Amino acid sequence: MESERLKKVQSLLEQELSGVIQRIAKDHFRGILFSVTRVKLSPDLSLARVYVSIFPVSDKKAALEALDEHHAEIKLQLGRSLRHQLRIMPELRLVLDDSLDYEENIDRLLKGEGENPLKPRPKTRPEARDPGESGDTNP
Secondary structure (H helix, E strand, O other): OHHHHHHHHHHHHHHHHHHHHHHHHHHOOOOEEEEEEEEOOOOOOEEEEEEEEEEOOOHHHHHHHHHHHOHHHHHHHHHHHOOOOOOOEEEEEEEOOHHHHHHHHHHHHHHHOOOOOOOOOOOOOOOOOOHHHHOOOOO
């Protein structure tokens, strides 16, 4: 069970990281939208997993790795904005959040686009044999 303090720090980190990542994206990644969807903190507040969704990019892992190259800059800006709220800044781990892609795929399937896994496949009938072609030697 999460403590009240943990929930407050997660919310604070999520808000501040959204702003920091948006500023970095504006300077270095034109045309790419980075969105912080949630932050999960370890109980001792030493590790923060930051879930990021990325649009409109086909290779999201490469975009996340490119954002992770600015890890020091992200942590520096975050530390400056939270220096009065947190004594120790947690280690940040950026994680690709694909939940929005999953939801989009489900919506697409529900609308009837794409292959429906619940729709039964048509049964194939075995080809009718010609009695003269059978392997039977009895008349």
